[in-house]
Amino acid sequence: GDSVTQMEGPVTLSEEAFLTINCTYTATGYPSLFWYVQYPGEGLQLLLKATKADDKGSNKGFEATYRKETTSFHLEKGSVQVSDSAVYFCALSDRVKTSYDKVIFGPGTSLSVIP
Amino acid sequence: GAGVSQSPSNKVTEKGKDVELRCDPISGHTALYWYRQSLGQGLEFLIYFQGNSAPDKSGLPSDRFSAERTGGSVSTLTIQRTQQEDSAVYLCASSPGLAGGTDTQYFGPGTRLTVL
Numbered sequence: 001g002d003s004v005t006q007m008e009g010p011v012t013l014s015e016e017a018f019l020t021i022n023c024t025y026t027a028t029g030y031p032s033l034f035w036y037v038q039y040p041g042e043g044l045q046l047l048l049k050a051t052k053a054d055d056k057g058s059n060k061g062f063e064a065t066y067r068k069e070t071t072s073f074h075l076e077k078g079s080v081q082v083s084d085s086a087v088y089f090c091a092l093s094d095r096v097k098t099s100y101d102k103v104i105f106g107p108g109t110s111l112s113v114i115p
Numbered sequence: 116g117a118g119v120s121q122s123p124s125n126k127v128t129e130k131g132k133d134v135e136l137r138c139d140p141i142s143g144h145t146a147l148y149w150y151r152q153s154l155g156q157g158l159e160f161l162i163y164f165q166g167n168s169a170p171d172k173s174g175l176p177s178d179r180f181s182a183e184r185t186g187g188s189v190s191t192l193t194i195q196r197t198q199q200e201d202s203a204v205y206l207c208a209s210s211p212g213l214a215g216g217t218d219t220q221y222f223g224p225g226t227r228l229t230v231l
Contacts (some may be wrong), residue, residue: 043222100146101218102160105159108157
C-alpha cells in the first residue's frame with residue numbers, strides 16, 4: 001500500500017540555520033502531498049500542500065516541491081526561528097484511488113531550534 | 116469561526132471499561148475523519164464519515180472500536196473493554212467534503228486516552 005518515509009529526528013538547529021527535512025513516498029497512483037506541523041501542546045495543522053508533480057507548496061517561509069521522478073517532497077526553510085520548533089509530518093492522500101482524503105502520515109520529525 | 120473541538124481533552128480509564136470520545140466538526144463540513152496517534156504506530160487512519168454514513172471503517176483496529184455520526188455533525192468514537200494498547204491520542208478532523216480536488220482537513224486538539 002501507499003506509504004511515507006521521512007528522516008528520523010530529532011533535529012536540532014541554531015536559529016537562522018537552513019532546514020531540510022527529507023520525505024519520500026510510495027504510491028501507485030497520483031497522490032496529493034502534504035506537510036503538517038504540530039506545535040507543542042497544539043493540534044495538527046496543515047503547513048503546505050502540493051497536488052500534482054512539479055507543484056511547489058509554500059507557507060510561513062517553508063517550501064516543498066512535488067518531485068514525481070524521485071517520489072520526494074522535501075521540506076525546506078532558509079532561516080529557522082525558535083518558534084518553528086515542532087513536529088513535522090509528511091503525508092499523502094490519493095483521492096483518485098479512494099474518492100476521499102484518507103491521509104497517510106509519515107512518522108514525524110521533531111525539530112528543536114535553539115537561540 | 117470555531118474550529119474542530121474534541122472532548123474530553125484527557126481521559127484516564129481502567130482496563131476493561133468502555134469510553135466515549137466526542138468530536139464536534141466545523142459547521143458545514145460533511146467529511147469527518149478519526150485518526151489515532153500513538154508512540155509505536157505514529158498517526159493512523161481509523162474511520163471516515165461522509166454525512167452520517169461511514170464508507171471506510173478499514174482503520175478500526177478491532178471490533179471493540181465503533182463510531183457513529185448523527186445529524187451530519189457530532190461524532191462519537193466508542194472503545195469497549197479498553198486495553199492498555201488503546202492508550203493514544205485520538206484525533207478528529209473535518210473537511211468540507213468537496214467533490215473533486217483535495218480538501219484541507221482541519222484537526223481538533225485530540226483526546227489523550229490513558230488505559231491503566
